Amino acid sequence: MHPLRELIKNKKLFSEITEKHGTPLYIYERQRIHENVTMLSNALSNNFENFHICYAIKSNSNPHLIRTMREAFPAIGGDCSSPGEIYAAELSGISPSECIYTGNYESKSDFIDALTKGCNINLDDITSLSRLNEVGLPERVSFRMNPGFGGGSYSGIITGGRDAKFGIPSEKIIDAYKSAKKLGIKRFGLQCMCGSGNLDEEFFEEVLSAILDNARRIESELKINFEFISMGGGFGIPYQDEQAPLNFSKMFEKLAKIYYSVYSNKSLAPSLWLEPGKSIIADAGFIISRVTGLKNSYKNFVGIDAGMETLMRPALYGAKHRIYKVGDHGDDEITADFTGQICENTDRIATDRSFPPLKENDLIAIMDAGAYGYSMSHNFNTRPRSAEILLDKSSFKEIRKRETIENIFSLCDI
Numbered sequence: 001m002h003p004l005r006e007l008i009k010n011k012k013l014f015s016e017i018t019e020k021h022g023t024p025l026y027i028y029e030r031q032r033i034h035e036n037v038t039m040l041s042n043a044l045s046n047n048f049e050n051f052h053i054c055y056a057i058k059s060n061s062n063p064h065l066i067r068t069m070r071e072a073f074p075a076i077g078g079d080c081s082s083p084g085e086i087y088a089a090e091l092s093g094i095s096p097s098e099c100i101y102t103g104n105y106e107s108k109s110d111f112i113d114a115l116t117k118g119c120n121i122n123l124d125d126i127t128s129l130s131r132l133n134e135v136g137l138p139e140r141v142s143f144r145m146n147p148g149f150g151g152g153s154y155s156g157i158i159t160g161g162r163d164a165k166f167g168i169p170s171e172k173i174i175d176a177y178k179s180a181k182k183l184g185i186k187r188f189g190l191q192c193m194c195g196s197g198n199l200d201e202e203f204f205e206e207v208l209s210a211i212l213d214n215a216r217r218i219e220s221e222l223k224i225n226f227e228f229i230s231m232g233g234g235f236g237i238p239y240q241d242e243q244a245p246l247n248f249s250k251m252f253e254k255l256a257k258i259y260y261s262v263y264s265n266k267s268l269a270p271s272l273w274l275e276p277g278k279s280i281i282a283d284a285g286f287i288i289s290r291v292t293g294l295k296n297s298y299k300n301f302v303g304i305d306a307g308m309e310t311l312m313r314p315a316l317y318g319a320k321h322r323i324y325k326v327g328d329h330g331d332d333e334i335t336a337d338f339t340g341q342i343c344e345n346t347d348r349i350a351t352d353r354s355f356p357p358l359k360e361n362d363l364i365a366i367m368d369a370g371a372y373g374y375s376m377s378h379n380f381n382t383r384p385r386s387a388e389i390l391l392d393k394s395s396f397k398e399i400r401k402r403e404t405i406e407n408i409f410s411l412c413d414i
Contacts, residue, residue, distance in 0.1 A: 026373060104124040147170050188224055197234065225270075314348060337353070374386065
């Protein structure tokens with residue numbers, strides 16, 4: 001059962017919230033964020049001598065939410081891939097020195113920002129090193145390795161393997177470190193990120209083993225010692241009832257055995273870095289949307305005010321999100337597509353979904369929208385973006401105001 005399933009039954013609460021803030025509305029549950037951060041940090045601290053968590057800011061960059069994560073684990077850093085994400089980290093109270101910066105096909109201006117802010121720079125390609133060298137070099141660099149395989153819940157979020165645009169092939173990775181040494185860099189890390197949304201614990205064992213095999217090969221040949229090794233993120237969550245969550249305690253116990261079988265001296269071993277996003281924020285966030293119309297055509301349609309401009313994942317990947325009726329949940333009696341108000345036939349939040357009976361103005365909750373929800377929302381059809389709310393038991397506060405149509409055109413200088 002979804003961890004927030006019972007919460008969605010509180011029709012009085014969500015009627016109060018939506019009466020004040022309207023719909024569609026992104027809502028995040030504070031306690032669930034704390035639970036997710038604590039579960040991960042405890043599993044790491046129980047199994048690894050040294051580790052660093054860099055939250056993937058791309059998944060959700062709202063500073064209020066990142067500050068909520070820091071309440072549970074003050075040492076959390078950031079995984080940034082743009083100057084805007086560095087800015088979000090700073091607004092949240094995270095020092096750029098605690099962030100890893102991983103771009104791809106990076107511009108010189110992006111490098112200048114990451115370099116001057118003091119981020120830990122992780123390079124996607126050997127050519128990236130040449131561009132970085134034109135603006136300056138940090139004391140330490142890491143390179144992103146593509147091990148030749150990847151995995152993810154959808155093809156669009158697999159970031160390793162022969163079709164991935166990311167990283168340096170493992171057979172070429174040693175040349176990258178040779179080039180860095182020639183430029184006088186003496187401190188190094190190694191990073192690898194193979195995909196997102198994985199729920200197979202054995203996949204992470206395979207990834208870590210591949211990283212460590214290459215790490216030892218590089219260290220041996222070039223006579224260097226890695227200060228950190230990042231296995232990226234990619235830790236999935238259950239988007240469907242039949243899926244089981246990752247057992248972080250069990251998984252990191254196994255990963256630690258693999259890690260310390262290679263680096264047997266724990267006090268001298270490289271620090272293990274992780275870059276989680278979805279596993280921290282995804283199931284803590286959901287969208288409250290209002291039913292705007294019901295159509296009986298060649299099939300049944302439930303029209304809602306949250307479309308692909310509010311939640312892009314279903315249209316982009318074919319992602320499936322659980323949807324609940326707010327309030328008491330009756331038996332499923334209808335089968336319908338849930339669609340927004342956008343002029344695209346891909347504007348489907350769900351297709352052929354069994355559901356309790358609905359009428360106009362009913363509220364529904366689209367679950368597991370905390371990651372890559374608001375951060376991928378957009379203004380197609382000139383629809384303003386949603387407000388965001390942080391919920392703490394029965395109290396709530398607005399953490400981002402609803403965009404207005406005037407906001408959209410504020411930079412046009414008409």
